[in-house]
Amino acid sequence: MLKVDELRVSVGGKAILQGLSLEIRPGEIHAMMGPNGSGKSTLAHVLAGRAGYEVTGGSVTYQGHDLLAMEPEERAWAGLFLGFQYPVEIPGVNNVYLLKAALNAGRKHRGEPEMDSISFLKLVREKAALMQIDDSFLSRGVNEGFSGGEKKRNEILQMTLLEPKLAVLDETDSGLDIDALKVVANGVNSMRSADRSFLLITHYQRLLDYIQPDYVHVLAEGRIVRTGDKQLATQLEADGYDGILAEAASL
């Protein structure tokens, strides 16, 4: 599905990712943990194709294609989804309108017919109910005046609708109360399948109480310093990052 090989990325001349390697196979859930400033969000943005990041080395292959050569929308059409840490507000643009445009853009590029408004509304209501999102929420401006929790739920709603092959969720759990966290986790768990993969970027292991990852990685100073299973996250929660970072530094 995704193969990141010795990826090096700078922002404004400052090296952020310094030789990051990662392989995600179909059906796997990977959690990427790490202290602030370790490069987690940079990884998410580079995978999605955001401007302002300079790739200075390494490669990223997604479904056999050179991901870094693709435009952001081409990555989306190919099934890559980024759940934003800070979803942006787009005043005046109906939430449902964006959802429909996004869904149909993807369908169009896969050579599928566009979905008509009636089937679409039915589908979106179904998904919204799963995310415990009120109908009135759909006709509001995109993220306009949404609370932090509402924005995150909206991200997961978009994900369930677009049915990506690889979903990168950038700190979707931060700022959520326990109920919202469960709803978000439900959204992810309901989509788990043998041909869909997730990369969960998170600061705390709390989310992993609800979503069972296959792998847990610890990112520090732009590199993966440790890979393990769910136990690693629990250990981190108990001991903090210091021990692992010190260990990594001594290598």
Next chain:
Amino acid sequence: MSTKSKEVTELVEKKYQHGFVTDIEADTVPPGLDEDVVRLISSKKGEPQFMLDWRLKAFRHWQTLREPNWAKLHHPPIDYQDISYYSAPGQKKDGPKSLDEVDPKLLETYEKLGIPLHERAALAGVAVDAVFDSVSIATTFKDKLAKAGVIFCPFSEAVRDYPELIEKYLGTVVPYRDNYFAALNSAVFSDGSFVYIPEGVRCPMELSTYFRINEANTGQFERTLIVAAEGSHVSYLEGCTAPMRDENQLHAAVVELIAMDDAEIKYSTVQNWYPGDENGKGGIYNFVTKRGDCRGKNSKISWTQVEAGSAITWKYPSCILRGENSVGEFYSVAVTNNLQQADTGTKMIHIGRNSRSTIVSKGISAGRAQQSYRGLVKIFPSAESARNYTQCDSLLMGKDCGAHTFPYMEIKNPSAIVEHEATTSKIADDQLFYCRQRGLSEEDAVNMIVNGFCKEVFRELPMEFAVEAQNLLNVSLEGAVG
């Protein structure tokens, strides 16, 4: 953007879709303007004496005036002697009696513009007056409207058939002394539409005038007059296009609206005159005076405009809120791209007690365009408890364009409540990236964000035209980002 699709390039290239020329024989007077030209226009139209006298007074007054220079607009001087003031497609002297007599080439022109004039093909529920250069060539659904008592006809026909109405109302909202371009228009106006809605009548269909400039080196000077008698209601829309030419062409129109007690006029404009090319060559100079008079109590006049075309736009659709409890509204979207310039806004003149007005102006600048909002809210001492709300938002695309705001307020009554809000923003990179991450192309993302910005204005447009306006906006901004 190496991988940008071919489709986008094609879209950018097609840009102005109405730039074709209709090859038709025309009766065009030679360039130049003097009293003889004014007399000639009047006689070609078979006008009564009062009309000619009024034109001549206007012409003499115009000669004493100088072009206004207070707007934030720059253009080379206009040579008023180098313009032809009358051009009509060759046809029988009195004009065609029915659609069957209209030159097929003209019908085809309107067909191409998306305005079929045959009633069976026409937009359901919309009557159209089609003005081609200086004359109206056809008006649809006249019979159906006549049954409701509504008069909707070319202005020149109204001067002949309803001279008493014209004499009573013409120039009572925009006198010929009003300003330079209004004086010029009053002297040489050629055609336009006249609408009269009798007492208590709700006009059964949308009325619409479609203005088309075709001939080279001509100006279009149309005049529209809408009178809504007590308790009546009408919704009216105008559209405009012109061929692509390297020379600038002058368009100086006057629109007067009159609403009596409890009457309502909704006037919508989708202006898409040729804007010139990406280097600022060619395009229409659009100098327009539009004003509505809420003469009666509880009357309402609402202006909605989508200004996308023209090299230069100078236009301030205004309301005189004379009647008690009268309401004035101005909803505007102005788009300027490349080297377009627009200085537009409104005046709300509160005279009557409890008069209320709302101004919502959305300006979008891209390329190297310059755009100004210029507005006046004036509260007379008599306007007890008057209210105004103004919202004025600008959206900038790219770093070479400009947006300017000139709001004026003159408040002479302490009970008035006047609010003004203004914002200036850019399409943020993170908004674009967000949409693209969801699979929208960059162009689609820009269109969606811009349409969201304009939503409050678009929802004021009649349904059929809201879609047209959105599409127009999209075409106007193509290539603005990237």
